[in-house]
């Protein structure tokens with residue numbers, strides 16, 4: 645029974661992958677009809693046009709394949725054959741266990757060119773982003789800093805803080821010591837909690853400002869550590885010190 649259902653799952657995933665590839669090819673063909681520009685050959689002899697409507701834009705191909713190593717590999721090879729400006733890994737962080745997410749990236753990464761940007765779509769928590777950088781990813785996009793801020797949750801190097809909690813009522817410290825963002829420079833945890841409790845929107849806006857600053861600063865720091873050759877130590881220390889990896893990422897606000 646298990647074998648049958650597993651086989652169906654694999655068949656379904658292959659069909660999805662074929663569909664995704666088919667859609668990519670259809671998009672390329674649509675572009676080809678609309679704008680006569682540079683044409684690039686593919687390994688299977690077909691010719692597709694790759695161009696953007698604006699010369700300041702880059703065109704990224706998206707690797708799919710769910711959590712199946714062979715499909716990720718196959719998708720990566722097919723997309724790289726089309727020679728995009730950069731490559732994205734899609735279909736990750738959609739509710740699968742974290743180790744499967746990491747494996748999906750590891751399966752595709754060796755096939756992506758080193759001289760083109762790699763973009764992990766829809767990620768992630770601060771430790772996940774560092775783990776993805778360690779696996780060769782360069783770019784991210786994520787709703788967490790703003791979504792969780794709207795729920796009263798702030799990011800810090802030791803994990804998340806829920807500023808709605810009573811423990812912060814008289815807390816005069818900033819959200820994070822040494823953070824230079826506007827919220828941490830001017831407001832205390834206790835005051836921000838008061839704003840949230842009073843349903844004053846400024847509270848959520850301050851946490852949003854801090855969270856965005858925190859994420860951008862983490863990426864700046866990661867870049868610095870890479871340049872100094874100390875990224876691996878930095879990643880291990882950060883991930884070990886970060887205590888709330890099980891934060892509810894499915895919350896929608």
Ligand SMILES: [Zn+2]
Pocket residue numbers: 819820823824825826827828829853854857
């Ligand atoms: Zn701050």
